[in-house]
Amino acid sequence: DTGVSQDPRHKITKRGQNVTFRCDPISEHNRLYWYRQTLGQGPEFLTYFQNEAQLEKSRLLSDRFSAERPKGSFSTLEIQRTEQGDSAMYLCASSHGFDRGYEQYFGPGTRLTVT
Amino acid sequence: SQQGEEDPQALSIQEGENATMNCSYKTSINNLQWYRQNSGRGLVHLILIRSNEREKHSGRLRVTLDTSKKSSSLLITASRAADTASYFCATVREYGNKLVFGAGTILRVKS
Numbered sequence: 342d343t344g345v346s347q348d349p350r351h352k353i354t355k356r357g358q359n360v361t362f363r364c365d366p367i368s369e370h371n372r373l374y375w376y377r378q379t380l381g382q383g384p385e386f387l388t389y390f391q392n393e394a395q396l397e398k399s400r401l402l403s404d405r406f407s408a409e410r411p412k413g414s415f416s417t418l419e420i421q422r423t424e425q426g427d428s429a430m431y432l433c434a435s436s437h438g439f440d441r442g443y444e445q446y447f448g449p450g451t452r453l454t455v456t
Numbered sequence: 457s458q459q460g461e462e463d464p465q466a467l468s469i470q471e472g473e474n475a476t477m478n479c480s481y482k483t484s485i486n487n488l489q490w491y492r493q494n495s496g497r498g499l500v501h502l503i504l505i506r507s508n509e510r511e512k513h514s515g516r517l518r519v520t521l522d523t524s525k526k527s528s529s530l531l532i533t534a535s536r537a538a539d540t541a542s543y544f545c546a547t548v549r550e551y552g553n554k555l556v557f558g559a560g561t562i563l564r565v566k567s
Binding site for chain 2: 432443444446
């Protein structure tokens with residue numbers, strides 16, 4: 342039984358470069374979430390998908406951020422023209438079910454450092 | 457922005473003692489969840505309590521929910537060194553889908 346996986350685990354990039362992260366949810370889960378966590382804070386919601394449909398986006402998700410889940414399975418989060426303020430842990434989570442009453446299972450995260 | 461606030465921000469206890477963490481939130485909720493995070497394992501789901509429930513147990517964990525006060529508490533009994541971690545409460549709003557986290561409580565259990 343595999344949990345949520347994320348790739349890469351660490352990414353160091355220079356300001357202005359584009360980066361893409363991948364998340365593979367638990368296979369039977371139809372909901373997939375992206376969160377961002379900075380040091381000393383709890384995770385903050387970025388966006389979520391139900392199957393392939395992106396149903397909600399946070400105001401934190403500026404025009405430089407885009408997320409996809411093309412076939413309702415894995416998801417990618419791309420950040421264009423990275424800024425130092427984008428440095429954070431990016432967490433992916435998945436959950437089962439079509440309502441909000443299910444726990445979310447988190448992946449190990451991708452730690453992004455923008456130099 | 458984060459909805460919840462955990463109290464205390466940090467807690468240090470001896471192995472075998474009980475640890476209590478509190479969480480307050482601001483809006484009506486569908487459910488409240490507690491998570492643990494340490495550097496080695498990432499965020500791990502501990503327990504979910506629905507808005508129509510008042511208390512829930514799971515092993516050494518006891519969670520209470522008071523929707524009239526918009527607060528919850530997590531009790532860890534007979535703590536172990538391995539319980540050392542950050543603990544977060546997170547709410548799902550009544551008509552929402554995402555988790556809204558607090559800033560967390562850092563628990564240190566000394567052996």
